[in-house]
Amino acid sequence: MCGIVGYIGNNEKKQTIINGLKELEYRGYDSAGLAVMKDGEMNFFKAVGKLENLSNKCSSFSSEGYGFAIGHTRWATHGKPTEINAHPHLGQYSCVIHNGIIENYKEIKDKLEQSGITFLSQTDTEVIVQLFEFYAKDTDIFEAFKKTIDELRGAFAILLITKKDPNRVFFAKNAAPLIIGKNQENEIYFASGDAPLIGLCEEVIYLEDLSLGYASKEELAIFENHKLKQNSFTKLSGDKAFAKKDGFRFFMEKEIYEQSRVMSEVLMGRINGDEVVFDELENEDLSTIEEITLCACGTSYHAAMASAYLFERLAKIKAKVEIASEFRYRDAVIKPNSLFIVISQSGETADTLEALKIAKEQGAKTFAICNVDNSNIVRLAHLSLLTRAGIEKGVASTKAFATQVLTLWMLAIFIAQKKKLDISTEIKALLHTPNCVKVNAKLHEKIHRLSKRYLDGHGFFFIGRDVFYPLALEGALKLKELSYLHAEGYPAGEMKHGPIALADSKLYTIALMPKNMLYEKTKSNVEELIARDSTVLSISPLEFDLSDDFIKTNEQSHYMCEFFEMMVITQLLAMEISIRLGNDVDMPRNLAKSVTVE
Numbered sequence: 081m082c083g084i085v086g087y088i089g090n091n092e093k094k095q096t097i098i099n100g101l102k103e104l105e106y107r108g109y110d111s112a113g114l115a116v117m118k119d120g121e122m123n124f125f126k127a128v129g130k131l132e133n134l135s136n137k138c139s140s141f142s143s144e145g146y147g148f149a150i151g152h153t154r155w156a157t158h159g160k161p162t163e164i165n166a167h168p169h170l171g172q173y174s175c176v177i178h179n180g181i182i183e184n185y186k187e188i189k190d191k192l193e194q195s196g197i198t199f200l201s202q203t204d205t206e207v208i209v210q211l212f213e214f215y216a217k218d219t220d221i222f223e224a225f226k227k228t229i230d231e232l233r234g235a236f237a238i239l240l241i242t243k244k245d246p247n248r249v250f251f252a253k254n255a256a257p258l259i260i261g262k263n264q265e266n267e268i269y270f271a272s273g274d275a276p277l278i279g280l281c282e283e284v285i286y287l288e289d290l291s292l293g294y295a296s297k298e299e300l301a302i303f304e305n306h307k308l309k310q311n312s313f314t315k316l317s318g319d320k321a322f323a324k325k326d327g328f329r330f331f332m333e334k335e336i337y338e339q340s341r342v343m344s345e346v347l348m349g350r351i352n353g354d355e356v357v358f359d360e361l362e363n364e365d366l367s368t369i370e371e372i373t374l375c376a377c378g379t380s381y382h383a384a385m386a387s388a389y390l391f392e393r394l395a396k397i398k399a400k401v402e403i404a405s406e407f408r409y410r411d412a413v414i415k416p417n418s419l420f421i422v423i424s425q426s427g428e429t430a431d432t433l434e435a436l437k438i439a440k441e442q443g444a445k446t447f448a449i450c451n452v453d454n455s456n457i458v459r460l461a462h463l464s465l466l467t468r469a470g471i472e473k474g475v476a477s478t479k480a481f482a483t484q485v486l487t488l489w490m491l492a493i494f495i496a497q498k499k500k501l502d503i504s505t506e507i508k509a510l511l512h513t514p515n516c517v518k519v520n521a522k523l524h525e526k527i528h529r530l531s532k533r534y535l536d537g538h539g540f541f542f543i544g545r546d547v548f549y550p551l552a553l554e555g556a557l558k559l560k561e562l563s564y565l566h567a568e569g570y571p572a573g574e575m576k577h578g579p580i581a582l583a584d585s586k587l588y589t590i591a592l593m594p595k596n597m598l599y600e601k602t603k604s605n606v607e608e609l610i611a612r613d614s615t616v617l618s619i620s621p622l623e624f625d626l627s628d629d630f631i632k633t634n635e636q637s638h639y640m641c642e643f644f645e646m647m648v649i650t651q652l653l654a655m656e657i658s659i660r661l662g663n664d665v666d667m668p669r670n671l672a673k674s675v676t677v678e
């Protein structure tokens with residue numbers, strides 16, 4: 081994910097910014113840049129790759145004495161990781177850095193292009209500086225900044241500097257974090273997370289959504305909903321490791337809690353009225369596809385499995401799912417007019433990459449669903465959609481899975497639209513998903529308490545039907561990855577054909593019982609296990625007295641909303657069991673985040 085650092089003061093500005101950006105490196109990035117304003121003169125530098133490259137680019141530049149600077153690390157979402165697309169983005173006399181996604185950037189860009197403005201980059205960010213200079217032609221600078229921010233829709237943390245007002249840094253924040261810090265030396269810092277500020281600032285302000293303002297040596301003015309606010313600083317905690325995890329105990333926990341925000345980002349700019357829109361696929365005709373093959377490994381394979389149900393149900397296209405390590409050696413037949421979709425968080429998994437090459441050689445149209453732009457898989461596939469999850473540090477995947485399923489569901493709807501099929505109930509449900517994955521403190525506490533009853537036994541069965549079967553597989557995978565206990569995912573209706581032989585009080589069944597998908601059928605299967613004395617934890621919006629433990633979910637009107645709510649519960653359960661067992665949550669034994677060997 082992108083990172084922001086800003087500084088006002090006497091220190092060597094270039095180095096202050098690079099040091100700050102280093103503290104945000106753990107979030108991942110693929111290019112970086114900075115701009116320094118001093119004595120009315122603005123200098124800027126950008127580089128692709130590591131911060132070291134940026135450092136080398138500006139090695140002969142120095143900026144002692146009072147002035148200010150802004151810097152950014154970019155994780156590509158709109159446009160490839162190139163120097164042109166790196167921040168800061170420049171106008172004639174101003175520049176801007178930005179985290180988040182400007183949802184309506186296309187509208188703004190079209191409007192500005194019609195009035196003769198030329199854009200250099202492929203990013204959504206560039207519209208901010210161009211729009212600002214457009215308004216600054218005939219209005220006061222701060223007014224122009226306000227007008228610009230008022231016109232933006234989406235998520236943003238923004239720092240803007242301009243030679244026309246060389247004594248102030250302008251800032252704005254909505255749905256993306258931005259912090260202002262100060263110290264006794266009268267220096268002001270900006271950052272998108274606590275980590276760069278620790279040790280440099282004593283006090284900070286965590287800006288609220290819909291706030292904007294400006295800062296200079298003499299003045300810090302913050303407006304919230306256009307009203308000037310009293311500046312209320314709070315003390316900054318001093319623990320860097322804690323700050324990097326945003327105060328959570330583990331990266332995995334942070335990533336589970338982040339899911340609501342990243343899912344909003346997946347949707348951003350991709351829903352227009354009651355339609356899914358993908359700019360990336362504007363010129364593609366996907367309506368003639370007769371068959372889809374989905375291919376992946378691990379968690380991504382479970383996302384593939386869940387989406388196969390959606391492609392068939394919504395887009396009425398035959399969909400089959402392949403494990404990449406199997407597919408690559410089994411002389412599979414790929415039909416013409418079929419689409420070969422690979423799913424990968426990292427974009428580098430060797431088995432998936434190889435499967436993609438085979439499908440391409442056989443003449444299939446290939447499509448990557450991936451979290452990393454410019455990865456091998458994205459570069460090789462004909463088409464791609466980025467999942468916008470941001471960097472995932474926990475080896476056991478959580479938010480990457482959530483964004484994969486959401487993106488694939490949107491793709492199924494997108495194809496259904498092209499085929500003029502009925503998707504009337506889908507958009508409302510899509511828009512509701514970020515709410516379904518919000519973690520409620522009471523629920524987390526309940527899962528923590530329940531977890532102590534599930535630390536032994538001779539195995540776990542996660543069971544579900546339809547898309548809840550791949551979710552059961554994913555729940556079981558999370559549990560085994562983290563707890564090292566044996567866990568299996570199984571179709572609920574299949575238990576009676578064998579696995580039920582294992583049922584006794586030390587067999588733990590985690591039953592996914594959504595209201596909107598085959599509730600009665602699943603319930604009967606769970607009752608069969610209860611009759612054989614299996615210990616059952618059921619997860620459902622409908623009370624179920626027969627089970628030993630019960631987690632009540634919210635009443636939802638779409639089964640995919642239930643899917644995402646139950647997904648969070650299984651993630652938290654695996655994490656809490658693992659913590660109780662004293663395991664390393666973020667780095668489970670024997671596992672790697674990206675497997676680039678066969």
Ligand code: G6P
Nearest residue numbers: 377378379380424425426429672
């Ligand atoms: C490894 C990871 C899994 C991941 C799988 C596929 O096994 O430990 O968490 O699901 O690779 O990775 P990909 O990057 O292709 O999604």
